[in-house]
Amino acid sequence: MLRTSPATSDAPAIAVPPQLARGLLPRAAAVLAVIARPGQESAGLGALLYAFGKAGARLALLSLTRGEASPLNATVERLETRRPWELQVAAGLIGISSVAVADYPDGALARSPAEELAELVGREIRRQAADLVVIIDPLGDADDAAVARAACAAAAVAGVPIVARTILGSGTGRQISLGAGSGDARAWQRSAVAAHASQADALPEVERDLERLGDGEMLRWPQAAAS
Numbered sequence: 001m002l003r004t005s006p007a008t009s010d011a012p013a014i015a016v017p018p019q020l021a022r023g024l025l026p027r028a029a030a031v032l033a034v035i036a037r038p039g040q041e042s043a044g045l046g047a048l049l050y051a052f053g054k055a056g057a058r059l060a061l062l063s064l065t066r067g068e069a070s071p072l073n074a075t076v077e078r079l080e081t082r083r084p085w086e087l088q089v090a091a092g093l094i095g096i097s098s099v100a101v102a103d104y105p106d107g108a109l110a111r112s113p114a115e116e117l118a119e120l121v122g123r124e125i126r127r128q129a130a131d132l133v134v135i136i137d138p139l140g141d142a143d144d145a146a147v148a149r150a151a152c153a154a155a156a157v158a159g160v161p162i163v164a165r166t167i168l169g170s171g172t173g174r175q176i177s178l179g180a181g182s183g184d185a186r187a188w189q190r191s192a193v194a195a196h197a198s199q200a201d202a203l204p205e206v207e208r209d210l211e212r213l214g215d216g217e218m219l220r221w222p223q224a225a226a227s
Contacts, residue, residue, distance in 0.1 A: 020163070020174055020176060020219060020221060023174065023175060023176050023177055024176060024177065025051055025052065025055060025176055025177075025178070025179065026132060026161075026163060026219075027055075028052060028055075028057045028131050028132035029056070029057055029058065029131050030057060030058045030060070030128055030129050030130045030131055030132070031049065031052045031057045031058070031059050031060070031130060031131075031132045031133075031134055032060045032061070032062065032124060032125055032128050032130035032132070032133050032134070033045055033049055033059070033060070033061045033062070033096075033133075033134045033135070034061075034062045034064070034121055034124075034133060034134070034135050034147055034150070034151045035061070035062070035063050035064070035135070035136060035147065036063070036064055036065060036106070036109060036136075036141075036143035036144050036146070036147050037063060037064075037065045037066070037067035037069075037070075037083070037106050037143070038063055038066070038067040038083040038084060038086060038087035038090075038101070038196065039067060039070075039083070039086075039087075039090075039193075039196045039199055040063075040136055041061055041063070041087065041090060041091060041094065041096070041192070042090045042094065042189060042192035042193045042195070042196060043189075043193050043202075043206045043209075044136045044165060045134060045136065045165055046090075046094050046185075046188065046189030046190075046192045046193065047178055047182070047185040047186050047188075047189040047210075047213075047217065048134065048165055048178070048185075048217050048219075049094050049095070049096065049134070050094050050095055050184070050185045050188050050189060051178045051179065051181065051182075051185050052132075052134075053094070053095035053096075054095075054181055054184075054185070057132075058097060058128075059094070059095055059096040059097060059098075060096065060097065060098040060099075060100075060124070060128040060130065061087075061091055061096045061098065061099045061100070062100045062101075062102070062120075062121065062124045063084075063087060063099075063100070063101045063102065064102045064104050064109060064117065064120070064143075064146075064147060064150075065101075065102065065103070065104050065105065065106035065107075065109065065143070066079070066080040066081075066083055066084050066101060066103060066106060067079060067080070067083035067084075067087075067106055068080035068083070068105075068106045069105075069106035069107035070083070070106075070198075070199060072198065072199050072200075072201050072202055073198050074197060074198055074199070074200040074201060075197060075198045077198070079198060082198050083196070083198060083199075084101045086195055086196045086197065086198060086199075087099060087101065087196075089195040090192035090193070090195040090196060091192075093188055093191050093192040093195060094188060094189070094192050095188075098128060100124060102120060104117070106143070107143060108143075109142070109143040109146035109147065110142040110143065110145065110146045112146065114146070114149055114150060114153075115153075117146060117147075117149075117150035118149075118150040118151075118153040118154045118157075119154070120150070121133075121150050121151050121153075121154035121155075122153075122154035122157055122158060125154055125155065125158045125160055126158065130158075130160060131160060131161075132160065132161055132162070132163065133151050133154075133155045133160055133161070133162040133163070134162070134163055134164075134165065135147055135148055135151045135162065135163075135164050135165070135222075136148075136164065136165055137164040137165060137166035137167070137172075137173075137220055139166070139167065148164065148222065152222055161221070162221075162222055163219050163220070163221055163222075164219065164220040164221075164222050165217060165218070165219060165220075166218045166219065166220045167218060168212070168213070168218055172220050173218040173219055173220035174218070174219055174220075175216045175217070175218050175219075176216060176217055176218075176219055177215060177216055178215050178216065178217060179215075182214075182215030182216075183215075186210060186213075186215075189210065190207070190210065193206050193207075193210075
């Protein structure tokens, strides 16, 4: 893990894009998704990322851990080896062309140096020439909160907007439609979720969540909310 200096910025908050305000998918040419662990790109972001890809965006992914802290393992392999491999398979199904996996400790991201995480995300933003960063709304999860802090800090320095996928009933965000291809988006999302065979015991719960979502997703614009 690299040791770097803190990232700071006096960049102004970025306004909510008009597409999101109208319930439409924000426009982007290159999307970078940043997650805490493998599996989130599928169960949480799968349909959304697929929709961005079908709209013409190039997709890249950064996972800050290898997912070794999961209490589930339906295989005989070590999770820190198995889950990054599952991530590669799932990412291909969703349409993600570039996958990077760091080795910060799963379940302990909040104790990792915040400036170091932000610098890592910032380097990936630059490497991918991303014009939109996508994260998962923390909603009480400490690792997701660490990802959100790092991604927001890095995006502010880069002058790139960031959007958080949240859930129905969270009390924040706007519902957006996945469009005419929502059925395909959910189908590929389910295939990507199933690629995480080590986490098969969680599949019924994920399936119930996807059934409730239908053809929409809830998105929040952290930078605008913080302004």
